[in-house]
Amino acid sequence: MxxxxxxxxxxxxxxxxxxxxxxxxxxxxxxxxxxxxxxxPKVLEEPITRTRKQIKEDLKAKGFQTYDYIDEKTHDTIVMQQYFMAFLKSGPIRSQNEEEAALLQKEHEAHLRKMYELGYADISKPFEYNSNIRSVTIYNVPTFKMADSLAHADPMVKEGRLVVEIHPWWAAKGSSLRE
Structure with missing residues (x-):
């Protein structure tokens, strides 16, 4: 049993x-x-909202410079953040052959893509080729020294094909280009 x-x-x-x-x-x-x-999916569709004060505190904690701007028309207070605009200009060493220049261009584009993916650069685009200024990159970093270091890590700059000129630039936090 x-x-x-x-x-x-x-x-x-x-x-x-x-x-x-x-x-x-x-x-x-x-x-x-x-x-x-x-x-x-429903949770991801909801926008994350933070107050102006929270945005400023977060930026300050990361070392960014900010100030408040009052819009004259709407009377809204806008958080302005300092960015760094790096102009890449034609450099003194442009003697690379076509193959070397093409390889440097690929490395240059990979560097800029990496800067964007890591959140250090918000936009990077070329100018017309008939200009001494070849492209611009807007660095979203807290200091001039950091922007300068990242810009000088570009393979084209290292090889002297491009030189860097950086300027502090202010923009409203969260602003974008028009469509």
Missing amino acids: KRYIIYSFAILAFIGCRKVEKETDEVIDEPQKVVEDSLA
């Missing part, structure tokens, strides 16, 4: 586990249904 109870229990346990595995497989086979039932 004892054996019968043990065997019955083992069979029931096996059947019970098998049923759970089947349910688990169904969930794995339908990952989209799980995502659709989730509240996560």
Whole structure:
């Protein structure tokens, strides 16, 4: 009798586990249904709002310079942040052959992409080629020294094909280009 109870229990346990595995497989086979039932997409759509004071405190803690600007038309208080605009100009060493220049260009573009991805640069775009100023990068860093260091890490600058000229620049925090 004892054996019968043990065997019955083992069979029931096996059947019970098998049923759970089947349910688990169904969930794995339908990952989209799980995502659709989730509240996560709705949460991500809600904007994160911070007060002007919180924005300024966060920037100050990171070492950024800011000031308040009062818009004459709307009377809104706008947080202005100091950025650094780096102008890349034609450098004195432009003797690289076509292949070397092409390789430097790829390294230059990779450097700028990395600056953007790391959050150090907000925008970097070229000017027309008939100008001595080749491109501009707006660095979103707290100090001139940091912007200068990042700009001089550019492979084109290191090789002398470009030279850097940096100027402090003020813009409203969160402002963007018009569409």
